[in-house]
Amino acid sequence: MSIERRRAAKxxxxxxxxxxxxxxxxxxxxxxxxxxxxxxxxxxxNNPSDLGNYGYTGSYIYGGTQSKGGGPITYEKLNPASxxxxxxxxxxxxxxxxxxxxxxxxxxxxxxxLGAATIDFWVSTGRMPLADPTVQAxxxxxxxxxSQTLAIDAYVSSLAPGxxxxxxxxxxxANLAQGESLFSTNCAACHTITGAGDALASGVFAPxxxxxxxxxxxxxxxxxxxxxxxxxxxxxxxxxxxxIVKYVDYLKAPNxxxxxxxxxxxxxxxxFVGIIIGLGTVMLAGLWIGGRAx
Amino acid sequence: MITQTADWFDERLGIxxxxxxxxxxxxxxHWSFMLGxxxxxxxxVLLFTGVFLTLFFVPSSKEIIYHGAxxxxxxxxVSEAYASTLDLSFSVRAGLVMRQMHHWAxxxxxxxxxxxxxxxxxTGAFRKPREINWVIGTMLLILAIVNGFLGxxxxxxxxxxTGIRIAFSILLSVPVVGSYLAFFLFGxxxxxxxxxxxxxxxxxxxxPALIAGLLGAHLAIMWHxxxxxxxxxxxxxxxxxxxxMWPAYALQAGGFFFLTxxxxxxxxxxxQINPIWLYGQYIPYKVSYAVQxxxxxxxxxxxxxxxxxWEIVGFGHMIPTVFFPAVLLPGITFTALALWPFIExxxxxxxxxxxxxxxxxxxxxxTSVGVGVLAFYVVLFFASSTDVLANSFQxxxxxxxxxxxxxxxxxxxxxAFVAYKVAKEAGSVPGTGRxxxxxxxxxxxxxxxxxxxxxxxxxxxxxxxxxxxxEEVVYHALDRDHRDELVxxxxxxxxxxxxxSPSHPGVDLGPLxxxxxxxFRIPRVRRSAAPDDNGEPIGGIGDRG
Numbered sequence: 159m160s161i162e163r164r165r166a167a168k169x170x171x172x173x174x175x176x177x178x179x180x181x182x183x184x185x186x187x188x189x190x191x192x193x194x195x196x197x198x199x200x201x202x203x204n205n206p207s208d209l210g211n212y213g214y215t216g217s218y219i220y221g222g223t224q225s226k227g228g229g230p231i232t233y234e235k236l237n238p239a240s241x242x243x244x245x246x247x248x249x250x251x252x253x254x255x256x257x258x259x260x261x262x263x264x265x266x267x268x269x270x271x272l273g274a275a276t277i278d279f280w281v282s283t284g285r286m287p288l289a290d291p292t293v294q295a296x297x298x299x300x301x302x303x304x305s306q307t308l309a310i311d312a313y314v315s316s317l318a319p320g321x322x323x324x325x326x327x328x329x330x331x332a333n334l335a336q337g338e339s340l341f342s343t344n345c346a347a348c349h350t351i352t353g354a355g356d357a358l359a360s361g362v363f364a365p366x367x368x369x370x371x372x373x374x375x376x377x378x379x380x381x382x383x384x385x386x387x388x389x390x391x392x393x394x395x396x397x398x399x400x401x402i403v404k405y406v407d408y409l410k411a412p413n414x415x416x417x418x419x420x421x422x423x424x425x426x427x428x429x430f431v432g433i434i435i436g437l438g439t440v441m442l443a444g445l446w447i448g449g450r451a452x
Numbered sequence: 453m454i455t456q457t458a459d460w461f462d463e464r465l466g467i468x469x470x471x472x473x474x475x476x477x478x479x480x481x482h483w484s485f486m487l488g489x490x491x492x493x494x495x496x497v498l499l500f501t502g503v504f505l506t507l508f509f510v511p512s513s514k515e516i517i518y519h520g521a522x523x524x525x526x527x528x529x530v531s532e533a534y535a536s537t538l539d540l541s542f543s544v545r546a547g548l549v550m551r552q553m554h555h556w557a558x559x560x561x562x563x564x565x566x567x568x569x570x571x572x573x574x575t576g577a578f579r580k581p582r583e584i585n586w587v588i589g590t591m592l593l594i595l596a597i598v599n600g601f602l603g604x605x606x607x608x609x610x611x612x613x614t615g616i617r618i619a620f621s622i623l624l625s626v627p628v629v630g631s632y633l634a635f636f637l638f639g640x641x642x643x644x645x646x647x648x649x650x651x652x653x654x655x656x657x658x659x660p661a662l663i664a665g666l667l668g669a670h671l672a673i674m675w676h677x678x679x680x681x682x683x684x685x686x687x688x689x690x691x692x693x694x695x696x697m698w699p700a701y702a703l704q705a706g707g708f709f710f711l712t713x714x715x716x717x718x719x720x721x722x723x724q725i726n727p728i729w730l731y732g733q734y735i736p737y738k739v740s741y742a743v744q745x746x747x748x749x750x751x752x753x754x755x756x757x758x759x760x761x762w763e764i765v766g767f768g769h770m771i772p773t774v775f776f777p778a779v780l781l782p783g784i785t786f787t788a789l790a791l792w793p794f795i796e797x798x799x800x801x802x803x804x805x806x807x808x809x810x811x812x813x814x815x816x817x818x819t820s821v822g823v824g825v826l827a828f829y830v831v832l833f834f835a836s837s838t839d840v841l842a843n844s845f846q847x848x849x850x851x852x853x854x855x856x857x858x859x860x861x862x863x864x865x866x867x868a869f870v871a872y873k874v875a876k877e878a879g880s881v882p883g884t885g886r887x888x889x890x891x892x893x894x895x896x897x898x899x900x901x902x903x904x905x906x907x908x909x910x911x912x913x914x915x916x917x918x919x920x921x922x923e924e925v926v927y928h929a930l931d932r933d934h935r936d937e938l939v940x941x942x943x944x945x946x947x948x949x950x951x952x953s954p955s956h957p958g959v960d961l962g963p964l965x966x967x968x969x970x971x972f973r974i975p976r977v978r979r980s981a982a983p984d985d986n987g988e989p990i991g992g993i994g995d996r997g
Contacts, residue, residue, distance in 0.1 A: 335526045342610065342732045342740070351610055351731050351740035357842035357849040364741070408524060409730075415541065416548050416724035424611060426837040428725050429747025432559030436719055437567065440490050440560065441483075443711040447704055448483030 230331040230400030234324035236312035244313030273321015274311040279377035325376040337405030352422035353409040480681040480694035490564035493712035501554040510536035511652030537607040553720030562748040575809035583793040590790040602655040613734025625774040754835030816875035824868030
């Protein structure tokens with residue numbers, strides 16, 4: 159078990175203190191003791207203790223200074239030893255469009271300096287590699303294992319400094335109610351208040367958040383993939399990002415009192431159920447007990 | 453004991469005659485006549501569940517800090533209305549199922565009104581003398597829609613708050629008086645603190661009272677004018693064929709009430725509706741995407757979505773875009789709807805009374821108009837979910853929007869044309885409405901196959917089928933005029949007096965089933981054709997217990 163998790167367990171009151179933005183942004187920088195990651199093809203995990211010991215600090219980390227304790231978000235250290243492997247993978251699968259040095263081509267943007275979180279989001283959600291760059295990338299089963307993804311992340315972020323590192327969210331330190339407030343203010347206008355996602359103009363859509371892992375949600379907030387705005391550390395603190403992530407995680411299986419939830423898309427499905435099942439059943443009952451044509 | 457009590461009341465109120473008349477009143481028995489009943493029973497469910505909700509709902513915009521059972525909103529600043537709806541859903545025993553039943557019942561209520569309206573329209577039941585009831589029905593539809601919207605707005609959640617905001621803008625869009633209207637209703641600028649209590653008073657008191665009053669008038673007029681009926685053997689403009697109020701119809705209707713309530717209760721218990729805790733408190737700067745009103749407001753929302761942003765300036769006033777789809781369209785819709793009987797009369801020049809219904813295929817042009825207009829509103833209804841449809845079918849939102857703009861003008865004429873052709877064809881096929889004769893495939897001795905129509909039924913058999921009245925009917929109570937027509941025997945005509953009297957001569961009453969049916973003459977006709985001593989319709993023969 160990692161140190162920050164142990165501290166969190168010992169200090170439940172930490173939550174209060176880490177609400178202060180000053181204390182939270184710096185969370186991960188000083189934490190270098192991470193448990194070993196199962197190396198080969200490890201499944202993605204939200205548990206920081208499962209993530210690898212890649213003590214590479216090539217990526218810029220928000221906050222900069224050393225953290226006194228485990229914050230709500232810790233940042234992944236990438237292993238410099240994996241860079242050559244990552245380069246091989248990148249050359250195989252990415253360089254055709256993004257260029258050999260990830261410098262970008264007429265087909266795809268420059269990736270240098272975007273940070274490990276950006277690369278990790280696109281690759282780990284399966285959006286990259288992308289078959290058709292003219293349509294919005296959709297989430298699909300990732301093409302690379304977790305260790306391969308991290309190797310690619312390490313390679314691209316080694317090319318130039320800058321950008322956010324891969325965030326790991328400690329949900330136990332996040333505040334659900336704050337998350338609701340931040341989510342409804344910042345996210346619901348596109349992703350809908352239930353996170354179901356919806357169509358935006360011109361064939362662009364805000365995807366459903368149901369399949370995103372906590373790391374991917376935090377990455378999306380920090381890097382702003384596609385049309386999504388980017389929420390940097392001056393807009394949302396690490397604590398606030400963690401709060402949002404906690405609420406989105408809650409929305410995957412929310413309190414669904416009242417019976418079968420019908421899509422969480424509001425009155426559209428309710429109307430169909432009301433008319434077709436509600437009125438329809440009563441009309442069938444009427445047909446049953448009422449008279450029919452001669 | 454019962455007799456004594458009944459006598460006591462009868463001696464003072466003279467209710468025996470009315471009661472007897474009522475218990476023997478004949479109702480035509482057809483499933484399509486029960487659609488309006490669905491609406492009425494849903495309304496009763498609405499009243500009962502609504503009363504329960506008023507015990508716990510706090511109609512106030514006052515802001516409090518929420519510390520209730522739903523933790524993701526713990527510590528949030530919410531209105532008392534929203535907090536009390538949360539408490540109703542999480543902390544009040546049976547509160548959520550009551551709330552959901554109320555909401556489902558509202559959805560079923562308006563849906564049943566619409567289907568009932570379609571039945572009345574397509575069968576021509578609105579024709580003279582029933583124009584007044586048609587107008588009342590239109591008003592009931594409007595009130596039901598308005599009250600649905602008000603009730604939907606009361607919890608003060610994010611999605612309904614967006615709806616109130618749209619309503620405010622719609623009021624503002626009315627030329628000249630818009631801003632006064634909006635500020636008058638909201639007690640100031642949006643959102644203010646008055647709107648929830650005001651909507652509450654309208655929702656639970658004023659509009660339900662209007663609905664109940666108009667519903668009473670609707671039923672009383674229907675009672676007085678008697679129900680229409682479909683054409684058929686033994687049915688004429690001058691009689692009503694069906695089952696008696698007591699016990700057959702009363703039990704059928706009572707059972708139907710329980711079935712309606714059961715379906716609503718099952719939905720309320722098993723299917724989630726409007727999970728306001730996931731939506732959060734309405735705050736004007738927050739908005740969720742995928743916001744739709746309840747289905748019966750969908751056509752208005754769809755019209756708002758499809759309307760291009762045209763703003764017309766004239767006489768120093770700008771008419772905002774919103775005015776056309778949200779004020780003008782419903783204005784024209786409900787005016788035309790209410791005036792339809794009179795419009796049709798202008799067209800057909802038909803001033804006769806009608807108690808026999810049209811089959812939709814009998815009047816292709818009316819069917820065609822109805823289907824076309826209905827198609828227009830159905831397209832608008834679907835247009836209210838452009839975003840959800842675009843997302844579900846992975847289409848571009850712009851494509852869906854433009855698709856609906858085109859469909860709105862393409863679908864109605866096509867639907868009307870198809871309806872006209874189908875009605876015309878169906879009406880002109882020989883033997884329409886008659887029993888089909890089966891074709892059988894036979895094989896001859898050489899092994900060849902050929903088709904042959906089954907032998908026509910024996911005349912006697914045909915006669916039996918044709919005379920068959922609705923299933924409960926075993927015996928017909930006949931007045932003298934129709935007895936001959938139906939039974940075909942020249943029975944001796946008796947002296948005047950109610951045919952329902954057990955001593956009525958000349959009619960073999962036979963053993964009466966308890967759910968006896970009968971043929972009633974309409975009093976109006978009765979008075980002119982065969983004056984009765986008390987003007988009472990000649991009773992169907994039911995047991996008079």
